Amino acid sequence: MKKNVLGIYARQSVEKETTGSIDDQIKKGIDKANQLAMSYITYIDHGVSAVNEDTSNRPMFQRLIEDIQTGNVDAIFTMDMSRLTRNPVVNSRIANLCAKKDVVIHTGLEGVIDFRDDSQVLMNGIKALLNQDFVFKTKAKVKSVLRNRANEGKSFAGMGAYGYKSGNNKELVIDSEESKIVKQIFDMYLNGLGTGKIADILNSMKIPTMYNKKLRKGTYEVKNKFTGQITVKEAKHVRWVNNTILGILKNPIYMGQRRYNDDLISAPAIVSKNLWDKAQEQISKNRRLTGSKKHSYLLRGLCTCARCGRNLAGRTRENKKDHYYQCSSKITKSSCGLRSINIDYLDDLIWDKVIHSNLISEQALKELEKIQNPIEIDNTLKKIEVLKSKMNEAKRVKDKTIALFQQELITMDEVETYLRESNLVIETAQKEIKHSQELLKNFENFKQQYDDYTNFQEQLTNVIERADYDFKHSLIRKLIDRIIIDYDEDTELYKIDININLSVTLNEPTNETDCQTFYYPSSKKINEANNKRYSNYEPEGLIGTDFSIVTPPRLPVSPH
Ligand SMILES: [Zn+2]
Structure with missing residues (x-):
């Protein structure tokens, strides 16, 4: 049952920051509790950094987490997410916990964060990456x-x-x-x-x-x-x-x-x-x-058979030395015959060529460029100029009207009419200028966002190195909609279509998905290639330009 308690978390870090003193943070939290008609509990950590995955230096943060787990707190207030954590892994844990416990986070600076809403989850994750980057930068001097x-x-x-x-x-x-x-x-x-x-x-x-x-x-x-x-x-x-x-x-x-x-x-x-x-x-x-069984099924539920549309299921051979995905039709009477694919190969492909490459950020930037239309900005700037000259013109008419009246060249009635008309023009122009300037500011924000995404891959790479299985698991599912696998017996190549979900890398909701196709040689083919000491495997007879060939760095373990 909901207890209607707001957990107010405040933290003053070791570095100087701009989110205000502890007192300020708490006061804003109490205001929020009053506004929401909730009672509250305060949690304050003094003089600690929130950049580490290990949060044992922050006893009150840990208490807050416990209280969420036990249901004693059903919403959180904090000035911004970086108060709670600057660590992307901890961030992802908070997200999971809040989603599970129906807890939303009210922030002083970033509005309400609701982790039950998928579109907010990854944006938040990305912000966490950027937050951590902030700390990296402040430490750059020491480094x-x-x-x-x-x-x-x-x-x-x-x-x-x-x-x-x-x-x-x-x-x-x-x-x-x-x-x-x-x-x-x-x-x-x-x-x-x-x-x-x-x-x-x-x-x-x-x-x-x-x-x-x-x-x-x-x-x-x-x-x-x-x-x-x-x-x-x-x-x-x-x-x-x-x-x-x-x-x-x-x-x-x-x-x-x-x-x-x-x-x-x-x-x-x-x-x-x-x-x-x-x-x-x-x-x-x-x-x-020795890797956990869980790890070997990192892509579980994401892979679809191109032939029969069924899901591919992870399988482990009894000797535990061979993991592969096979089409679910294989265990039925009507197997579609799709060749199974080695899990390590596929994991490497997804990590190296998709997550760990610039592929996603490049696609996201392309989408951003589409939305951030330079012509639109240019038009807005021109519009402001036109409005300003219109306004100045109206001001001149106003001045002239008064001068004419002083010289007794026009009547009081005429003065009133002119002034009313001029004032109306000025007011309307002022409103429209303000609106246009707000639009421009949005474009500016957008530019900021654009710059942030330019660093996205770098940030991602930083985090991936330290991410645990759960983080990887959820990250992959945010970034990839579906992986469709086919195999061509003649060329002995897998065709792997990866549908990248761009709406998560973009703040804007979009239905766009971007399909990237990879051709991937079968383990048999790779074995042959390795035996011939080819450093780069190039298949013959492939038509088209939209493919890349993946040469795995290791000798393969054959699934069959
Ligand atoms: Zn199938």
């Missing part, structure tokens, strides 16, 4: 200092990377003892040992971790991600765990490239690039083999 240090070959502030130490001039140099361990870790991993097993071996060999060495006698604090509880641990008790090993295997510093945000800067290498690449291949292979 550039760090970057300069890095370019000069100076070592990291803080703990640094295992295998390296600071030289005499604080430059990064290889630690001979630790680098041996790094090499061993790569060797063991490429010889088929798992990360957990490698950690066990290092522990049993009593190899100290970075913490053991640098904080030999010290203690350090560990914060529980979920409860926020802090435990003090002694450095000497730190052990190697699988994530430490995985972190080392994935860090490009060991093949000579230090990661600085999105940049790579050269560093002394401990293993060869070839070896490092092999390890990455092995990591992604292992991930696919």
